[in-house]
Amino acid sequence: MIRLVLLVVIAAGGWLTFRGLHSSGQPEVEAQVQTVQRGDVIVPLPLSGLVELENQQPLKVRDNAVVEAVLVKVGDRVQAGQELIILRDLERQTKLAETDLKLQKQAIDLQASQAKVTAAQGKLADLQLELREREIEVTAKRQEIVRTREKLAGVEKRFQNDQKLLDKGYIAANELESTRDELRSVQAEIQRAQTDLTASRLRQQQKQQELERTSREFQEQTSDAQLNAQKAELELRSAELERGNVVRELQKSIIIAPTEGIVLDVQVKKGDVVKEAEDELLTLGDPDREIVKLGLSTLEARRVKRGQAANISVIGPDARIYQGRVETIARIARAGSQQGSSGPGEGGQNKVTAIVRLNRPSRQLIPGSTVSVEIILSERRNVVKLGLDAIQRQEGKSFVWVLDHQGKVQQRPVVLGLEGETEVEITRGLQAGEKVAIVSGESSLKPGMRVKSSQEQP
Numbered sequence: 001m002i003r004l005v006l007l008v009v010i011a012a013g014g015w016l017t018f019r020g021l022h023s024s025g026q027p028e029v030e031a032q033v034q035t036v037q038r039g040d041v042i043v044p045l046p047l048s049g050l051v052e053l054e055n056q057q058p059l060k061v062r063d064n065a066v067v068e069a070v071l072v073k074v075g076d077r078v079q080a081g082q083e084l085i086i087l088r089d090l091e092r093q094t095k096l097a098e099t100d101l102k103l104q105k106q107a108i109d110l111q112a113s114q115a116k117v118t119a120a121q122g123k124l125a126d127l128q129l130e131l132r133e134r135e136i137e138v139t140a141k142r143q144e145i146v147r148t149r150e151k152l153a154g155v156e157k158r159f160q161n162d163q164k165l166l167d168k169g170y171i172a173a174n175e176l177e178s179t180r181d182e183l184r185s186v187q188a189e190i191q192r193a194q195t196d197l198t199a200s201r202l203r204q205q206q207k208q209q210e211l212e213r214t215s216r217e218f219q220e221q222t223s224d225a226q227l228n229a230q231k232a233e234l235e236l237r238s239a240e241l242e243r244g245n246v247v248r249e250l251q252k253s254i255i256i257a258p259t260e261g262i263v264l265d266v267q268v269k270k271g272d273v274v275k276e277a278e279d280e281l282l283t284l285g286d287p288d289r290e291i292v293k294l295g296l297s298t299l300e301a302r303r304v305k306r307g308q309a310a311n312i313s314v315i316g317p318d319a320r321i322y323q324g325r326v327e328t329i330a331r332i333a334r335a336g337s338q339q340g341s342s343g344p345g346e347g348g349q350n351k352v353t354a355i356v357r358l359n360r361p362s363r364q365l366i367p368g369s370t371v372s373v374e375i376i377l378s379e380r381r382n383v384v385k386l387g388l389d390a391i392q393r394q395e396g397k398s399f400v401w402v403l404d405h406q407g408k409v410q411q412r413p414v415v416l417g418l419e420g421e422t423e424v425e426i427t428r429g430l431q432a433g434e435k436v437a438i439v440s441g442e443s444s445l446k447p448g449m450r451v452k453s454s455q456e457q458p
Contacts, residue, residue: 029445031437033403033453034390038432041385041418041425044374045303048315049292049356051365053285055259060280061087065253067272067281074266078257078284085255085268085281099243106236113229120221127211134204141197148193152186159183261286264367285367290358292324292373295351298333305329309376310356314365319372322365324358326375380418384426390436391416391424400430401437401445409437409445 065087072084159179165171264283268274274281292312296304308326313319333350356373358365365371391414392399398416401409417425430436437451445451 028450028452029439030452031401031439031445033451034387034436034438036384036386036426036430036432036434036436038382039385041380041383041420041423042376043378043418043420044311045300045377047294047296047300047373047375048370049294049373051367051369051371052291052293053261053264053287053367054289054291055261056264056283056285056367057258058280058283059084059255059258060278061253061255061274061276063253063276065274067268067270067274069270070266070268072263072266072282074263076263078261078263080257080260082257083254084257084263087253087255087274096243099239103236103239103243106232106239110229110232110236113225113232117222117225117229120218120225124211124214124218127207127214131204131207131211134200134207138197138200138204141193141200145190145193145197148186148190152183152190155179155183155186255281257284259284259286287363288361290361290365291327292356292358292371294354294356294373296329296354297349298352301329301333301352301354303377304354304375309379311374311376312356312358312365313372315370315372320364322358322360322362324356326354327357328355330354378418380425383417384430384432385423386414386426386430386436387438388419388422388424389440390438401439401451402430403435403437403451407450408448409451411447 068086068088070085072078078084159176162171162176162179166173166176261284264285266282267280268282292310304326306326306329310324310326312322312324330353333352335350356375386400390400392401397413399411399413402412404410412429414429415427417427419425437445439445
């Protein structure tokens with residue numbers, strides 16, 4: 001009896017064990033679990049480039065010179081036209097001094113020629129005035145003779161009347177003699193007036209001759225003086241032009257800022273000898289206009305377009321990201337030193353230059369330094385997305401293993417949208433918040449399997 005009971009117990013235990021095993025279904029599979037999220041999916045093109053400031057340029061000299069003074073230092077903000085460096089050019093300074101002396105001499109010569117013309121004009125004017133005075137004097141003498149002759153005619157008439165009266169005995173002889181004396185006096189007065197008129201006419205002729213002679217001399221002198229004055233004026237203008245050229249050449253020895261900006265570097269100091277078109281003096285740039293210069297391969301250049309957004313950061317961990325946009329892309333590939341995704345001129349490959357302009361100046365990036373640049377080729381904002389490692393593909397179709405509320409996986413087809421480097425847009429088949437199982441290695445899933453999460457990805 002006891003043996004029968006034991007056999008029944010053993011058989012029941014075996015049946016329960018068998019039932020338990022079958023009721024538990026398939027064993028649990030360990031897998032990573034990823035939560036479906038909503039966010040941005042981007043397709044970046046990773047590159048590297050050189051930071052520059054717009055209008056960044058090194059300033060050089062056109063002729064050999066010696067640095068006389070450096071008027072700025074690194075970090076100074078300068079205005080267009082501001083003097084930066086003074087160079088010493090003794091040859092041109094000596095030439096300027098000689099030109100100034102020549103200019104002074106020409107000015108003196110011009111003044112002297114003009115003074116001769118003025119003096120000749122003054123002398124001629126004086127002679128013309130004297131001649132006019134002589135003419136007035138002759139006219140006055142003539143008028144005096146006319147008046148004296150009228151007076152003489154009156155005295156002669158009175159004398160004749162007195163002669164008749166004397167002959168008739170009406171007057172005394174002494175009265176006639178008095179009239180005779182007056183007549184003689186008037187005759188003498190006329191004689192003096194005629195003598196004075198003759199002398200005045202002679203002086204007038206002399207002045208006229210002198211005026212004619214002086215006029216001829218004046219014309220000759222004036223002609224010579226005017227020619228000399230014109231020559232001196234031309235030489236003066238020539239000297240002024242020559243001085244202007246020398247000044248302009250000397251101004252080339254004063255290095256001025258071609259544009260507004262800041263001094264990025266100063267490579268010389270007082271006393272340094274600099275060579276023509278060879279030695280750099282200093283470098284200027286505009287800190288308010290930061291750009292990154294890229295060197296793209298021809299394949300990369302086909303994917304990059306003007307206006308595409310870009311993220312710029314210093315190469316290294318935890319670097320701050322600055323936003324910018326592609327501003328220009330060259331239409332030709334050239335050999336150059338611009339940085340690109342594969343370095344400058346690697347393998348002898350020419351590069352296409354592209355410029356990315358920062359939306360706002362960082363004032364942190366160092367001109368000449370290399371930075372990381374991500375060109376955003378495509379992007380989708382606020383979409384359902386999933387990691388690429390969660391996507392399964394079979395016979396050209398995509399699906400995922402979705403976990404249900406019991407922790408079992410179910411196969412679900414999905415429609416993919418934009419595919420990034422690590423994530424992909426899900427346009428149909430999933431919603432944010434659902435969980436998807438990811439298996440790796442030789443593990444495989446089947447519908448209804450339980451999944452044990454080894455690591456849950458966000």
